[in-house]
Each structure stands twice: as C-alpha cells, then as structure tokens.
Amino acid sequence: MAQLKRFEYKNKRREKMKKSLHCFILSAVLGTACIGANLPFTAPSASSFTASAAEYSSFVKTEPDERCKLYGAPSVILRLKDEDALNEIDLSTDERPASVIMTLNEDMNVLSADGGVIGSFDDVFSQIYLAAIPIAEIKTQSAAEAFVSAYESNKIADLTVLSADDSVLSYVRNALPSIRGIYDCTKKSLTDKTEIIKTSTAAMASTIILSEEQSDLATVTYFQSRMKTVWTELPDDADSFDVKNAVSSGTYGLIKNDCSEIFKAYASYKGGSLNTGSKYVQPSVARYSLNIAHRGLPITKAENTIEGCKAAVASGATHLEIDAQLSKDNKIVIMHDSSIARTTDYETGEHEISNMTLEEIRRYKVCKTMNGYKTDPCEIPTAENFFKEFKGKDVVFVFEIKSAAPALITELRTLIEKYDFWDQITVISFNSSVLAQMHSVIPEVPIASLAGFAQKNFETDSALYNSFNAVADITQGNLNDFVYFESTLKDRGYMSFCWTIGSAQDCISLSANGEFALTNNVADSYGNSVCKIEGKAGQKAEEASLKTGEKITIVSTAYNGETEEQEGTIFAIRKFGEHAEIIAAYEEVEKVTYTRAFRVDYTTRETKKEGCKSAVGGSMLAALVIASAIAFTGKKETM
Numbered sequence: 012m013a014q015l016k017r018f019e020y021k022n023k024r025r026e027k028m029k030k031s032l033h034c035f036i037l038s039a040v041l042g043t044a045c046i047g048a049n050l051p052f053t054a055p056s057a058s059s060f061t062a063s064a065a066e067y068s069s070f071v072k073t074e075p076d077e078r079c080k081l082y083g084a085p086s087v088i089l090r091l092k093d094e095d096a097l098n099e100i101d102l103s104t105d106e107r108p109a110s111v112i113m114t115l116n117e118d119m120n121v122l123s124a125d126g127g128v129i130g131s132f133d134d135v136f137s138q139i140y141l142a143a144i145p146i147a148e149i150k151t152q153s154a155a156e157a158f159v160s161a162y163e164s165n166k167i168a169d170l171t172v173l174s175a176d177d178s179v180l181s182y183v184r185n186a187l188p189s190i191r192g193i194y195d196c197t198k199k200s201l202t203d204k205t206e207i208i209k210t211s212t213a214a215m216a217s218t219i220i221l222s223e224e225q226s227d228l229a230t231v232t233y234f235q236s237r238m239k240t241v242w243t244e245l246p247d248d249a250d251s252f253d254v255k256n257a258v259s260s261g262t263y264g265l266i267k268n269d270c271s272e273i274f275k276a277y278a279s280y281k282g283g284s285l286n287t288g289s290k291y292v293q294p295s296v297a298r299y300s301l302n303i304a305h306r307g308l309p310i311t312k313a314e315n316t317i318e319g320c321k322a323a324v325a326s327g328a329t330h331l332e333i334d335a336q337l338s339k340d341n342k343i344v345i346m347h348d349s350s351i352a353r354t355t356d357y358e359t360g361e362h363e364i365s366n367m368t369l370e371e372i373r374r375y376k377v378c379k380t381m382n383g384y385k386t387d388p389c390e391i392p393t394a395e396n397f398f399k400e401f402k403g404k405d406v407v408f409v410f411e412i413k414s415a416a417p418a419l420i421t422e423l424r425t426l427i428e429k430y431d432f433w434d435q436i437t438v439i440s441f442n443s444s445v446l447a448q449m450h451s452v453i454p455e456v457p458i459a460s461l462a463g464f465a466q467k468n469f470e471t472d473s474a475l476y477n478s479f480n481a482v483a484d485i486t487q488g489n490l491n492d493f494v495y496f497e498s499t500l501k502d503r504g505y506m507s508f509c510w511t512i513g514s515a516q517d518c519i520s521l522s523a524n525g526e527f528a529l530t531n532n533v534a535d536s537y538g539n540s541v542c543k544i545e546g547k548a549g550q551k552a553e554e555a556s557l558k559t560g561e562k563i564t565i566v567s568t569a570y571n572g573e574t575e576e577q578e579g580t581i582f583a584i585r586k587f588g589e590h591a592e593i594i595a596a597y598e599e600v601e602k603v604t605y606t607r608a609f610r611v612d613y614t615t616r617e618t619k620k621e622g623c624k625s626a627v628g629g630s631m632l633a634a635l636v637i638a639s640a641i642a643f644t645g646k647k648e649t650m
Contacts, residue, residue: 069167069168069169070168070169070469070470071109071141071142071143071144071169071502072141073109073143073144073498073499073502074494074497074498075494075497075498079277079278079280080280080281080282080294080295081258081277081280081295081296081297082294082295082296082297082497082523082524082525082602083296083297083298083497083501083507083525083526083527084258084277084280084297084497085242085243085257085258085262085263085264085265085297086109086110086242086263086264086265086501086502086504087108087109087110087264087265087270087273087274088108088109088110088111088112088146088242088264088265088266088267089108089110089111089112089143089266089267089268089270090112090244090266090267090268091111091112091113091114091121091123091129091135091268092123092124092268092269093123093124093127093129094123094129094130096268096269097129097135097138097139099269099270100138100139100142100143101142102141102142106270106271106274107142107143107270108143108270109143109144109498109502110143110144110145110146110171110264110502111139111143111144111145111146112146112148112173112266113129113132113135113145113146113147113148114148114150115132115147115148115149115154115157115158116151116154117151117153117154117156117157118157119131119132119133119157119158119161120132121135124268132147132161133165136167144169144170144171144502144503145167145169145170145171146170146171146172146173146193147170147171147172147173148172148173148174148195149172149173149174149179149180149183150174150175150176150179151176151179152178152179152182154179155174155179155182155183156182158172158183159182159183159186159187162187167190168189168190168470168474169503170190170191171190171191171192171193171218171503171504172184172187172190172191172192172193173192173193173194173195173220174193174194174195175194175195175196175197175198175199177194177210177211177213177214178214180192180193180194180214180215180216181213181214181215184214184215184216184480185215188215188477188478188479189474189475189477189478190477191217191218191473191477191503191504192214192215192216192217192218192480193216193217193218193219193220193242193504194207194210194211194214194216194218194219194220195219195220196211196219196220196221196225197220197221197222197225197244198222201221201225201230204230204233204234204434205433205434207219207234208234208237208239208433208434208455208457209433209455210455211239212239212454212455212456212457212480213454213455215454215480216480217238217239217240217457217480217482217504217505218239218240218241218242218263218264218504219234219239219240219241219242220241220242220243220244220266221234221241221242221243221244221262222243222244223243223244223245223246223249223253223257226241226243226257226260226262227260227607228259228260228261228543228545228607230260231243231260231261231262232261235261235263235506235527236301236329236330236407237407237434237437237457238437238457238458238459238482238506238508239457240263240264240482240504240505240506241261241262241263241264242262242263242264242265242266242504243257243260243262243264243265243266244266244267245257245265245266245267245273247267247268247269249267249272250272251272251275251276251279251583252276252583252584252585252592252594252608253272254272254273254275254276254277255276255279255582255583255594255605256583256594256607256608258276258297258605259297259594259605259606259607259608260607261297261298261299263501263504263506264504279583280295281295281603282294282295282602282603293523293598293599293600293601293602293603294523294524294525294602294603295596295602295603295604295605296522296523296525296602296603296604297525298525298527298604299522299541299542299543299604300518300521300522300526300527300528300529300542301329301330301527301528301529302327302328302329302330302518302529302531302534302537302538302540302542302570303328303329303330303331303332303409303510303528303529303530303531303534304320304323304324304328304330304331304332304531304534305332305510305511305530305531305532305534306319306332306333306334306347306381306532307319307320307322307323307331307333307534308322308323308326308532308533308534308535309380309381309382309532310380310381310382310532310533311380311386311535312380312386313354313377313378313379313380313386313387313388313389314347314354314377314379314380314381315333315334315345315346315347315354315377315392316345316377316389316390316392317389317390317392317396317397317400318387318389319389320333320397320400320401321400322535323534323535324401324404324406325571326534326535326538326570326571327534327535327537327538327539327542327569327570327571327572328406328534328538328570329406329407329542329570330406330407330408330409330528330530331397331401331406331407331408331409332408332409332411332439332510332530333345333397333408333409333410333411334346334347334411334413335394335410335411335412335413335414335419335423336348336349336364336365336413336414336419337364337365337414337416337418337419337422338364338365338367338368338369338372339365339366339367339368339371340368340369341418341419341422342368342369342393342395342422343393343394343395343419343422343423343426344364344369344372344391344392344393344394345391345392345393345394345396345397346364346377346391347381347413349363349364349365349413349414350362350363350364351364351367351372351375351391353379353383354377354378354379354381355375355376355377355378355379355391356375356376356378356388357375365414365416369393372391373390373391375391376388376389376390376391377389377390377391381532394410394422394423394426395426395430398426398427398429398430398432399430401435402430402431402432402435406435407435407436407437408432408435408436408437409437409438409439409484409530410423410436410437410438410439411438411439411440411461412438412439412440412442412445412449413440415442415444415445417448417452420445420448420449420452420453421452423438423453424452424453427453427456433455433456436456437456437457437458437459438453438456438457438458438459439458439459439460439461439484440458440460440461441460441461441462442462443460443462443463443475443476443479446458446460446476446479446481447478447479449479450479450480450481451479454480457482458479458480458481458482459481459482459483459484459508460472460476460481460482460483460484461484461485461486461510463475463476463481463483464476464483464485464489464500464505465485465489466489466492466495466499469495469499473503482505482506482508483500483505483506483507483508484508484509484510484528484530485507485508485509485510486509486510486511487509487510487511487512487521489509490507490509490521490524490526493524496525496526497525506527506528507525507526507527507528508527508528508530509521509526509528509529509530510530511530511531511532512529512530512531512532512533513531513532513533514533515531515533515536515537515539515540517531518531518533518537518540519537519540519601520601522540522601522602523601523602534570537570538569538570538571539569539570539571539573540569540570541567541568541569541597541599541604542568542569542570543567543568544565544566544567544568544577544579544595544597544604544605544606545565545566545568545606545607545609546563546564546565546566546579546593546595546606546607546609546610546611547564547565547566547576547609548609550563550564550609550611550612551611551612551613551614552611552612552613552614553613553614554586554591554613557581557584557586557591557593557611557613558581558584559581559582559583559584560580560581561580561581562578562579562580562581563578563579563580563581563593563595563611564576564577564578564579565577565578565579565595565597565606567597577597579595579596579597579606580595580596580597580598581593581594581595581596582594582595582596582605583608585608589612589613590610590611590612590613591610591611591613592608592609592610592611593606593608593609593610593611594606594607594608595609
C-alpha cells in the first residue's frame with residue numbers, strides 16, 4: 012500500500028512540476044525573444060521565480076525515492092562545495108538531495124569549500140528552484156544583515172537558515188520569523204547537552220547538526236527525545252559503510268558534499284511491504300520509536316496521576332504526556348478537562364478548576380480511568396508534585412498546556428527554574444496563542460503544535476508555527492499520507508511526533524512505517540517491544556565466516572529494560588588486520604532494524620601439542636628451521 016501511494020504521488024508530482032516549471036520555460040522563451048530583438052532582459056532571480064510560480068507553490072515538492080526500502084531514511088542534504096556539485100540537483104533523476112546548503116558571504120555570494128565564489132545567491136537559487144530546498148549558511152553578523160536585507164526583496168517562503176553562531180541565528184530568525192532555523196554543533200562540546208537544547212531553542216532552531224563522531228545512538232536519541240531533530244555531517248571520505256552506520260544512530264538527515272555514497276547505501280536496504288513469492292518481506296526501518304505514555308496508563312490506572320505515571324515509567328515509557336490547567340490561586344493542576352467532574356469523586360457544587368483554589372480541588376480524589384471505570388483513589392496532582400517525583404529520572408515530559416491563562420506559563424517557568432527541570436520537559440498545545448506565549452516567556456523549552464501541520468494547510472501553518480519555533484505533533488488521522496511524513500515534513504527537519512494510538516499492535520505497525528514518537532494509551536503493553544539492538548560485546552569468529560548474510564549474535568533491549576540475546580544477520584562489514592566491524596540486521600515480525608557498527612575479533616588457530624598430526628607437524632617444522640639455520644651459517648662462512 013505504501014509503495015502504491017508513492018507511485019501515485021510520483022505521477023501527480025511530475026504533472027504538477029511541469030505546470031510549476033511552465034512559468035520558467037515561458038520566461039526563458041520570452042527572454043530569448045527579447046535578446047533576439049535587442050531588448051533588455053534580466054535572468055530570472057529568486058524573487059521573480061517565486062512570484063511566477065505563486066499560482067502553484069514555491070515550496071519544493073520532495074518525495075521518497077521509490078527504490079529505497081528504508082522507511083524513515085534520513086533526508087539527503089548536499090553541502091555545495093563547488094559549481095560542479097550543482098549537477099547533483101537534477102529533476103530528471105531520483106538520486107538528488109532534498110536540500111542544498113549554500114554558504115553565503117556579506118555580498119550574497121555562494122562560497123565554495125575553498126572560499127571561492129560559486130555564484131550569486133540569486134543565480135544558484137535559480138538553478139535549484141523547485142528541485143531542492145535551499146539552506147543558507149550564515150557565519151557572520153555582517154552576512155546576516157545582508158541576508159535579511161536581501162530577503163525583503165526575494166521573500167522565498169521555503170527556506171532555512173543555518174549557523175554555528177547562536178547570536179547570528181537568533182538575529183536572522185527574529186528578523187525573518189516565517190523561515191526555519193538550524194544550529195550547527197559540529198565544533199561544539201556536548202558535555203552539557205541541556206545547554207545545547209536551551210541555546211538552540213532560544214535561537215529558534217528546531218534542527219541541530221552533529222558531526223559523525225558526535226552522532227552515537229545515545230546522543231542522537233537524547234536530542235530527538237527532546238524534539239530536536241538531528242542531522243549528521245559526514246566527512247568527505249565517508250563510504251557506504253559509514254552511511255549505514257550513521258543511519259543506525261537514528262539521525263534524521265545526512266549531510267555530505269557528494270551524495271552518491273548515501274544513495275548507494277540506501278539502495279542496499281531490503282523490504283518495504285513487498286511480497287516475494289509466498290514470503291512476506293518486512294520493511295527496513297531507520298530508527299526505533301519513542302513510547303510516550305498518554306496521561307500515564309489511562310486504560311488501567313487513574314489518568315494524569317502520579318501513581319499512573321510511575322506505573323507507566325516502570326513499564327517502559329520513555330515520555331509522560333500530562334495535561335495542565337490553572338487553579339484560581341495560580342497553581343498548575345494536572346488534569347485533562349477544565350472540570351474535575353469526569354475523573355474524580357465529585358458529585359455537586361463548583362467543578363471548574365479555574366474557579367477553585369488548590370485547597371478546594373484537593374477535597375476530591377481522582378478515581379476513574381479515561382473510560383470511566385473505577386480505580387483506587389489518587390490525589391489530584393500539581394505540576395510541582397510531578398517535578399518533585401520525576402526529577403533526575405530517565406523520562407521526559409510532554410507537557411500539554413490546556414489553559415490559555417498567561418499566569419500558567421509564568422508559573423511553569425518558576426517551577427522549571429526551581430527544580431532545574433530544563434532537561435526533562437517539552438511543551439505542546441492546540442492553542443497557537445499558548446505556543447506564542449511559551450516562545451516569549453520560556454524560549455529555551457522545545458514546543459510543538461497539536462493542531463497545525465495538516466497537509467492541506469502545510470505552507471500557511473508552517474510559516475505561523477515557525478514564527479514561534481514550534482514543531483509538529485500530529486493526529487494519527489494525518490498519518491495516512493505516507494509521502495507527507497516521509498518527505499514534506501522530514502525533509503524540512505520535522506520529526507513524526509503523533510497522537511493518540513490506542514493499541515500496542517497499532518504502535519508496532521506505525522513504528523514499522525517509520526513513525527518516530529508515538530503518544531499512546533498502552534505504554535505498558537507496548538513496553539514489551541524492542542527499542543534498541545546492539546552487537547554482543549566480546550564476540551570472536553573465524554575471519555572467513557564473517558560475510559554478509561551470515562548469522563551473528565546481537566542483544567535486544569525492550570522499553571521495559573529486559574534484554575535478550577538474538578540471532579542477527581550480517582548486513583555490512585569492514586575488515587581490519589585482527590578484527591572486523593559489523594552492522595547487523597535484526598528481523599522482527601513487522602520490520603527489520605539495524606545495529607550500530609560493533610567489533611568482532613578474529614579467532615586465532617592455536618598449534619595443538621597432542622596427537623599424531625601436531626607432533627609430526629611440529630617435528631617437520633623444527634627440522635626445517637634447523638636445516639635453514641645450518642645452510643645460512645655455512646653460506647655466511649664462505650662469504
């Protein structure tokens with residue numbers, strides 16, 4: 012089904028691309044006519060391209076390569092090193108990058124890797140228009156000011172700015188709030204990852220770039236668990252093995268100055284919801300999903316309670332999604348509804364949280380699941396109760412703000428600072444005014460919209476949510492369009508956070524489709540699923556036996572912490588003098604996933620001391636050594 016959707020989309024896209032390019036072709040024809048008549052003609056600039064295509068869309072229509080069987084494959088990003096690299100951006104081929112990084116100076120020229128000028132930004136943009144998403148790398152304040160000034164006349168909607176300088180990035184993003192931001196961390200220390208989260212978010216970057224060395228599985232997972240999309244910069248000499256190893260880190264993008272090795276690696280993945288004869292071939296998947304516990308364990312426990320959330324974490328939840336209301340005395344109360352009536356033992360009287368003090372609210376107990384079944388009574392908790400209970404534990408909060416009262420966000424900042432909770436919180440909301448307040452009052456905390464980013468409104472929604480640096484957390488109903496998630500969102504740095512999944516099987520199926528962050532009601536039963544695989548440490552094998560397709564031992568870890576040795580298959584191998592590096596594939600019922608590279612030492616053959624063969628062999632070897640020594644000595648004496 013996914014492949015059929017890809018095929019149908021591809022044909023529609025080609026037709027739409029023809030229409031979008033019609034304006035350009037017409038401009039070129041008219042230009043030729045003008046030249047023939049000795050009339051003035053200026054080559055189309057970025058601004059004229061955008062204006063001429065306004066009837067259709069100035070957003071690049073990227074799509075997954077239909078030959079790639081790797082679901083959730085990292086976006087391919089070309090770092091433009093010289094003019095020849097522009098040849099990689101060809102609409103007639105599937106092997107073209109989704110985005111192009113262009114380094115700009117204060118004269119708005121695109122620079123090559125050695126500092127030379129490739130061309131003006133307008134000229135280069137004209138060559139990649141509608142074929143790849145432009146990313147402008149800005150290194151200095153003077154270049155930033157020139158870029159902002161140039162943008163005022165160009166107004167390129169589908170654009171991203173990149174910088175390693177957070178002050179430069181912040182300047183551009185605040186001046187041009189509708190575009191996207193990327194923070195380059197490849198030369199930065201990651202000792203304090205929390206500070207990277209705070210700095211990049213305050214600078215209005217939703218994506219960060221790490222080097223190949225920085226992009227280990229734990230580091231990539233850390234950032235992406237906190238709504239920071241990671242792209243990995245590969246070195247110039249990275250080969251197909253390096254690409255596969257980077258894919259297994261879970262990164263969402265791969266940057267290289269020559270993308271051929273990336274496409275070569277992608278072509279080697281198998282699967283993709285195909286049937287080969289009578290055998291089902293599982294899709295390959297680039298990363299495991301997050302297990303986000305929606306209101307704790309709302310089907311079996313009282314929802315939005317400390318007790319229910321502790322049980323969820325013990326069962327394997329990576330995140331806790333909880334809901335925030337504001338009481339009359341400005342306390343943040345954790346409850347989904349604005350009223351206490353549905354989930355507590357309330358009977359009569361005032362029930363609206365905003366009209367009650369915390370003391371009045373605490374007269375009641377939460378005693379029902381989300382479906383209305385009775386449970387053991389639990390105290391109605393506050394945000395402060397949650398921060399105290401889970402501070403320092405391996406769990407991240409997805410904190411949904413229900414109330415639009417500005418005092419809630421002010422109080423939230425106070426609590427985050429009091430408990431130093433920066434490392435463990437992200438914020439979501441349906442309300443764009445709440446997200447705007449968050450960006451104003453707590454700009455260091457990553458935020459996501461629950462309401463925007465539907466495909467039909469993507470271009471207008473993205474401009475709005477970019478203005479307060481919000482990413483996407485999308486309803487499960489919008490997951491039907493595979494291409495939308497696999498290209499439109501992913502290629503612009505948006506990870507697939509989605510809500511709300513009702514069964515463990517649905518979670519497993521969505522994970523097999525490459526969906527990343529699954530807000531669900533069954534974090535306990537989904538907690539039995541595998542969330543990480545790695546090679547078994549200390550393995551040894553005969554060198555000759557280490558080849559692709561052969562079996563190798565791996566270790567799987569479930570969300571609930573249980574580990575188990577499994578049989579894997581060698582997917583890629585790189586051999587050295589005394590050991591090999593292995594990337595292994597692990598087949599589950601629904602999908603195939605891949606380890607990071609791990610070491611396997613070669614076994615050495617020890618000479619046997621017992622037995623006829625070893626004795627004869629030893630005697631013959633000794634005789635040969637003695638004979639050689641005598642011959643050498645004799646020869647030396649005659650010289």
